[in-house]
Amino acid sequence: MRRMTRVHFTKMHGLGNDFVVLDARETTLPAIDARVARALADRRTGIGCDQLILLEPSDAADFRMRIFNHDGGEVEACGNASRAVALLHGSAASVETGGGVIRVEPTDSGATVDMGEPRFGWDAIPLAYGMDTALMPVGWDGLDQPGAVNVGNPHVIFFVEDTDAVPLDRMGPGIETDPLFPERVNVNVATIVSRTHIRLRVWERGVGLTRACGTGACATAIHAMRRGLVEREVTVTLPGGDLTIAWGEDNRMLMTGPATESYRGSFAWSDFA
Incomplete structure (x- = not known):
């Protein structure tokens, strides 16, 4: 695996929900934490995005997708990012996420994503206490x-x-x-x-x-x-x-919609670490 201090990224969006995608499937990157994710996502002093997406090797799927929100918190799933990643990958693939393994497939105008099965149990949401999640008394x-x-x-x-x-x-x-x-x-x-x-x-x-x-x-x-x-x-x-x-x-849920690559660039890791 080749190490590098200058990191390449792809800026993408799905219906205006925008992402900075870092591809670490073949190139080892330094560890990303909440502070680095926030710095890269900052629209004034960083690259700017709603979510930072990190692609990594996976033993459970073709590759793994990690998702960091604008505030630096890591989350389990992002449907728009999944379509963007399908476009970037260029062919049908299984993708490991924090919410489970999903399948993505590019289309002429974007991608279709098999988002898996919905969960309705109060403890699967999760809620702090039990109630009917179809009509919540709150x-x-x-x-x-x-x-x-x-x-x-x-x-x-x-x-x-x-x-x-x-x-x-x-x-x-x-x-x-x-x-x-x-x-x-x-x-x-x-x-x-x-x-x-x-x-x-x-x-x-x-x-x-x-x-x-x-x-x-x-x-x-x-x-x-x-x-x-x-x-x-x-x-x-x-x-x-x-x-x-x-x-x-x-x-199973299928989501279909557009995704777009905006531009590509690179940055010095030391500027954000």
Whole structure:
């Protein structure tokens, strides 16, 4: 394995949710911790991104994907990053993540990702105590009776008449860090437009308001399907664009949507270590 002090990166995005991707599958990189991830993600003094993505060798899959949020915290899954990584890899592959092994496959305009099976148990979200996750008897300032789904990371979903009318930038931080969610939570507010169309905004834990969240689109669609509000395949419209989410009879979630490479560059590791 070849060592290097200047590190190459690829800047990518999925519907405006942007990533810095470091490929350590064949080149050994120094250890990445929360401090380094925050420094690289900083939009004023670093490269700038919502998430830092690290690709590594894996014994369980074709390769491993680690995900660091803008605040430096490592998380289990990122649907938009999975599509970006599929595009970068260039062919179908199995990918080990903190939330389990997923499968990715490039398409003409992006990628399809098999996101695995959703989990609904209160202890799988996780919540601090037991309750029905399909209709939770809790609320915050007019947002009430949400559902919760773990799709590799935890999500809480509120159905509202107008998703744009919810002050998510104000309410998101309090819900994300509520003691009900011991690992914090991603906050989704959604409007059911029709049986095949959902509009969605997401407060992403460790990131904040985001133009797109692939796992949020999956969680919201699955919760709507579970409640019988939509069909088993829907279009989810986020501020950054559309994703297609399907929930198969085999209980697996398929997410399809665009991904884009923005540019490539390099940096001196010593500038951020």
